[in-house]
Amino acid sequence: MTTTTGKQNAPKKNVSRPPEQNDVKNLENKSRRTVIRKFAVGTAALAGCSLLPDKWTIPLVEFGVLPAHATTSGTTERALAAPPPAASVAAAGSGHFCLNFVQIVQPCASCGIWFDSATLVIVYDGGEFRHSQSGSLLIKQASGKVGHFEANISSIPAGASIQNATLYMLLNPHEGIASIDNNSVINVNDCSGAFVRTINARHDIKKAGYSKSNPNVPIDFTAYAIQIRG
Secondary structure, three states: OOOOOOOOOOOOOOOOOOHHHHHHHHHHHHHHHHHHHHHHHHHHHHHHHOOOOOOOOOOOOOOOOOOHHHHHOHHHHHHHHOOOOOOOHHHOOOOEEEEEEEEEEOOOOOOOEEEEEEEEEEEEOOEEEEEEEEEEEEEEOOOOEOEEEEEEOOOOOOOOOEEEEEEEEEEOOOOOOOOOOOOOEEEEEEOOOOEEEEEEHHHHHHOOOOEOOEOEEEEEOHHHHHHHHO
16 A cells, blocks of 8 residues: 655646736737837937928038139140130120120239230121221239220121131230240120130130230131121
């Protein structure tokens, strides 16, 4: 006969919550997760808003004049060597050949350009138009000197075709252009303010055959003459 001694382990009771308590617990957990998600989204939105400016403003763009040494850099030099653009339509059909010469790059203190006179020669089929202007024509940025030339070309017959128009500018034999000046740039504008072309000391004056014995500098204005003749 076998005898069992000691206490026997009592079976564990399976305690379960009523269904109502489980539903309440699930709802509490779901609500807690929803609140946490909303809080996280709201915090991120506030952080993003803090990076925005208080007031939107129009961006500022500053413009400046290139320093003298920059005119010899690759991109700028290639741009200055490019063919002159066609004249603006501002003076179209007026017959008023009217130009202002403004130096926009002055690479040295003595680098102004001084013309004693200028002669406009327009060759058209069946004839030639000429007009000369005497008197000092100093063009210098530092002192605000602006050159000016004008002529009325309306006497050219209406049906005539302009073949070429050249403004021969006679440089002063002593102080016309500095020997070291290869980088001066002159903007030529119509008297209405429309841009016509640029004149570059190296490409348009010195490489055009200028010398003390040949001080006449030929500047092409064919496109402009055709434009204003209409």
